[in-house]
Amino acid sequence: MLFILSIFIFVGILEIVTPYLTRKTTVFGVSIPEPYVQHQQLQIFKKxxxxxxxxxxxxxxxxxxxxxFTSIQEESFVLLSFILLYVLLLISAGLYMFYHIKTKKLKTQENWEAHVKTVYxxxxxxxxxxxxxxxxxxxLPIIITLALITFTYMNYNAIPDVFATHWNATGEVDGWTEKTWLSVIEMPLILLGLQISFFIMSKGMKSAKLQLSAQEKEASANRELQQRKYGSWYFAAINYSLTILFxxxxxxxxILKDQTIPYFFPLFIGFIVVSLGGLTLLIWKLTKSNERFDDLHTNETAATDDRYWKWGILYINKNDPSLLVQKKFGVxxxxxxxxxxxxxILFVILLPILLTIFK
Known part of the structure; x- marks a missing residue:
């Protein structure tokens, strides 16, 4: 239960500080001209x-x-905690849209773009x-998973007719699956989809465009390099820890017909630690390298791409060959x-899941 609470606390803190993690030239998904990044009303919106x-x-x-301090069962507590977590995320999303609209309206009303010089x-x-x-x-993780799928089929006849596929918080089996040619590779198939997606995203990150500020060029360049470097390391850490777990x-x-796997929960805890710890490190690195804009010399600002963003969330630009772009809210x-x-990417992630659902 304490572990579930720690996840809730981490996510809660992350949602609270999210407005301050994004580049200062982006507030609630709206690009802000550099001379206006310290605008008092924007600070109020964030606060x-x-x-x-x-x-x-x-x-x-x-x-x-x-x-x-009540007699609530652990399963009920875990379910309720995750429901509250999803509600919190929904409320955060609603508040984001509310302040996105207010920020966009403020930018239009004060006509900031008419008072700055746009440069590339x-x-x-x-x-x-x-x-x-x-x-x-x-x-390498893809090769390991393909080898596991091959090895599974080589030992298909030795696999039990019914095997465990789900465990509760104490590591006890509470879900079983009948053996079929598809069911025996469900877990590796889902893992393979995730691994292929990580591979594609790693290529996309390497070729992603660089976004530099006009008045904080050195700081913005440092942030770009930090995000790309530690972002790729974070992807790799998630990829390899998922591979070990699955x-x-x-x-x-x-294969070994051991339905108890008492160490499943410790492995899962390890994956969560890698996920949350890696994210914390990434945020810390980016926060240290963020632009400050304490001393503005001109009215220049870097060109923006707001017209290619929907609600500051969806990026659609057929003229941009980049696969990945930095989010406009958060990290x-x-x-x-x-x-x-x-x-x-969406196809290779969803296909194994759909196959297991509609098998």
């Missing part, structure tokens, strides 16, 4: 968002803590400093929906 989300998160957390900033030498992991680094679980239950990447590879 109000964080206070509202924080108040709701604290209320939900207190409710869960009080439940710990480029520096081809930055690519030489790029430390993004090579896509080949993401090939491969060990599948091999023990399906991380999103896909260019005008790039065919984005749909291939």
């Amino acid at each position: 109000h968002y964080s206070m509202l989300v924080g108040s709701i998160a604290v209320a939900f957390l207190l409710g869960q803590v009080l439940l710990l 900033v480029m520096d081809l030498s930055i690519r030489e400093k790029d430390e993004v992991l090579s896509p080949t680094f993401f090939v 491969v060990v679980s599948h091999y023990k239950t399906v 991380g990447w999103t896909v260019n929906l005008a790039n065919k590879w984005s749909y291939i």
